[in-house]
Amino acid sequence: MAPKAPDSVEGLRAAGNQSFRNGQYSEASAFYDRALRVLQARAPKRTASSDPEEESILYANRAACHLKNGNCSACIKDCTSALALVPFGIKPLLRRAAAYEALEKYLLAYVDYMTVLQIDTGLTSALEGINRMTRALMDALGPDWRQQLPPTPVVPASAQKRWDPTSPESHRDAAKSKPKETMTAKNKVPSAGDVERARVLKEEGNEFVKKGNHQKAIEKYSASLSCNSLEPATYTNRALCYLALKRHTEAVQDCTDALQLDGSNVKAFYRRAQAYKALKDYKASLADLSSLLQIEPKNGPAQKLQQEVHQSLK
The missing domain is CATH 1.25.40.10 (Tetratricopeptide repeat domain)
Known part of the structure; x- marks a missing residue:
């Protein structure tokens, strides 16, 4: 007899995380989807969220599944929902940037990578993303490509503090974050x-x-x-x-x-x-x-x- 599926938000998220680690991205997405429905059913009002941080994490996690499955449009939509609940989250920003990049929307990807670098100036994945976008935009639009950039949001100091890797709030996702990446000679951004x-x-x-x-x-x-x-x-x-x-x-x-x-x-x-x-x-x-x-x-x-x-x- 198959074990009973969890029915709590925490249990469903944990099950989703395990499926994701096993490479079962569609199954993980279904668990996160169920967790979102359970959480949203608790909301006192249709437009409110009973737990914005938890809901943001679930959207960001489901976005990661969409990205793994190549559904970049759905990834962008979920990341945007996550960021509407908790602005300036590093994970949804990076995942949305990756999805924009895959769709060759390089200007939008550049803005998301730059936003991340305001939060963590040494994050290698964002620095590498900026490097790739700079080359791609130079090739596509020429030397004046910066004039076509949308405005980059200014990250408030409170958001930078909240996403400081030493702060427990930045590690709330059940899937453990990697240690803060630092720049080395091997991965420095070239001139x-x-x-x-x-x-x-x-x-x-x-x-x-x-x-x-x-x-x-x-x-x-x-x-x-x-x-x-x-x-x-x-x-x-x-x-x-x-x-x-x-x-x-x-x-x-x-x-x-x-x-x-x-x-x-x-x-x-x-x-x-x-x-x-x-x-x-x-x-x-x-x-x-x-x-x-x-x-x-x-x-x-x-x-x-x-x-x-x-x-x-x-």
Whole structure:
């Protein structure tokens, strides 16, 4: 007999968190949805909330499920609802920014990332987001792109204090937050000159790949990353070269670095799965392919590789 589903807001949220940790994002979303309905039924008035912070967390958690499932519009809607209840929440701001970015709404993503940086100036994910948006907007709109930016909200000091990582209020979500991220030489935001130099070096590496000279390409990609270590494509390109040279452990590391910058990078998942297969770590290979196929369910090469790994397991 199946265990009875929880019926309290806290129980439903905990069940949603567990499903999310298990990668069952649709099931997690359903738990958060039920928790929201239970919570909203308690409200004394139709327009009021009995617990705005709890309701905001539930919207933000459901938004994370939508983001994982590729439903960016629903993610944006839930993040906006979360922020209406509790303004300047880091998690809904970051998730909405990621959804805007996926939809190529780079101006709106830039504003959300900048808002986060007012709350926590050292948050690496927001700094990396600003770096990506700056490049994308420069490419799309030219050097005057800043003139087209919507206004960035001014975060009050009270919100900054509330979201201080040392404050218990900032960790109210049941899924534990990561420790505050700090900047290192590896993930510092490069200057415009560094970005341009890195781009040139990466293109030179691409030319060596076309010629089949993977060792020279690795040297160029490594030089590029020394100028700009925040470009996921450079890591995945170098990983391709490591795979060609059967340096599989190094390929795994590069793909892992790429995924730390871009958690939905299909090439990184695919190439790391290839490397794991070569290393006979078939479970890790299948896990990466499963993540990839959640992003692109009809990815033919991934489906084929998945069949090959299953055959190797047998």
